[in-house]
Amino acid sequence: MKNNFRSFSQQEINTFITELGQKPYRAQQIINWMYKKLARSFDEMTDLPREFREQLKKTACISNLKLLQKQVSSDGTQKFLFQLEDGESIESVLIPNARGGNKFTLCISSQVGCALSCVFCATGKLGFKRNLNAYEIVDQVITVKRYLLAETQHAAPLQKLYEYSQPAIANIVFMGMGEPLNNLQEVAEALRRITSLMNFSKRRITVSTAGIVPNIYKLAEIIPEVNLAISLNATTDEVRNSIMPINRKYPLKELLKACKAFPLSAFRRITFEYVLLKGINDTKEDALRLVKLLRGIRSKVNLISYNPTPLQKTMRLFEQTDLKKILEFQSILHKAGITVLIRKSMGADISAACGQLKANYQ
Numbered sequence: 488m489k490n491n492f493r494s495f496s497q498q499e500i501n502t503f504i505t506e507l508g509q510k511p512y513r514a515q516q517i518i519n520w521m522y523k524k525l526a527r528s529f530d531e532m533t534d535l536p537r538e539f540r541e542q543l544k545k546t547a548c549i550s551n552l553k554l555l556q557k558q559v560s561s562d563g564t565q566k567f568l569f570q571l572e573d574g575e576s577i578e579s580v581l582i583p584n585a586r587g588g589n590k591f592t593l594c595i596s597s598q599v600g601c602a603l604s605c606v607f608c609a610t611g612k613l614g615f616k617r618n619l620n621a622y623e624i625v626d627q628v629i630t631v632k633r634y635l636l637a638e639t640q641h642a643a644p645l646q647k648l649y650e651y652s653q654p655a656i657a658n659i660v661f662m663g664m665g666e667p668l669n670n671l672q673e674v675a676e677a678l679r680r681i682t683s684l685m686n687f688s689k690r691r692i693t694v695s696t697a698g699i700v701p702n703i704y705k706l707a708e709i710i711p712e713v714n715l716a717i718s719l720n721a722t723t724d725e726v727r728n729s730i731m732p733i734n735r736k737y738p739l740k741e742l743l744k745a746c747k748a749f750p751l752s753a754f755r756r757i758t759f760e761y762v763l764l765k766g767i768n769d770t771k772e773d774a775l776r777l778v779k780l781l782r783g784i785r786s787k788v789n790l791i792s793y794n795p796t797p798l799q800k801t802m803r804l805f806e807q808t809d810l811k812k813i814l815e816f817q818s819i820l821h822k823a824g825i826t827v828l829i830r831k832s833m834g835a836d837i838s839a840a841c842g843q844l845k846a847n848y849q
């Protein structure tokens with residue numbers, strides 16, 4: 488089997504190239520091609536001598552995600568379903584930033600499926616298959632970035648493409664399929680590659696968790712400065728236990744204690760995601776409890792309108808909270824001095840909730 492350069496760390500590429508009898512700077516050239524110029528093969532690395540490329544191709548390869556399906560929403564959200572080498576598939580979602588300017592947020596997956604079974608989530612319904620390797624996480628960024636640039640440049644040749652490679656992806660969020668803190672080692676390695684090899688700022692990356700408390704502490708140690716988001720969705724253990732089973736293991740008190748201990752540099756805050764479910768977690772009392780829970784934590788709250796999958800619509804598990812109630816909820820938080828945004832449900836017309844495209848494809 489050939490050595491897959493995607494899976495190699497920087498050090499492993501250096502060693503491999505040195506063992507081939509090549510000068511160390513060749514390793515850096517290859518790394519630049521892979522991570523900055525987004526090359527998908529040795530043949531695209533046109534400033535490497537042809538003989539060297541042929542030598543590489545004999546014993547090494549570069550794996551690439553295969554695009555199985557893409558959906559584009561009327562609001563500009565683009566959803567990608569990628570196939571992995573073992574035939575499994577994952578999703579990535581590209582969301583236009585509200586301020587425009589041709590900037591996007593890329594939402595990436597960290598696992599195939601998810602073991603946490605949050606009841607409102609389509610990925611949870613798929614069950615857990617496996618963790619993604621670091622390179623499969625990074626390759627989502629590379630592939631979507633390449634796709635985006637190629638589209639912007641009207642499929643310009645690669646040489647042109649990287650000359651224009653302004654970072655159109657402005658933010659990366661680990662909010663796709665899977666619980667990133669249940670795959671911390673590979674997520675941490677992916678973060679290292681995205682920040683050090685692709686020059687992406689840690690401050691523009693957010694890791695979102697349903698509340699794997701011990702790994703919130705570890706994340707702060709391993710990759711400080713990355714942003715933390717908590718998928719909260721309830722203000723009592725009773726309700727949270729019923730919609731997010733992980734809460735039985737790590738109840739609200741422990742979760743919020745970990746949030747209080749999470750180191751935040753100046754002007755940084757923890758984001759609390761709160762999907763409003765009619766009659767479940769959207770009352771005035773919930774809003775008041777939320778204010779209390781967040782006391783002492785530098786936080787901002789994203790209120791999200793529930794976006795049911797077609798199956799969930801049929802099952803009528805949950806219903807969307809009315810806009811009037813969402814605004815009331817927001818107002819209570821706002822009056823308590825909490826920054827609170829109502830997040831539009833992007834891509835509502837294209838199976839944009841995580842796990843939906845994969846579920847529909849199978």
Ligand code: SF4
Pocket residue numbers: 601602603604605608609610611612663664665666697718841
């Ligand atoms: S919401 Fe996140 S943590 Fe919960 S089941 Fe879905 S992917 Fe897993």
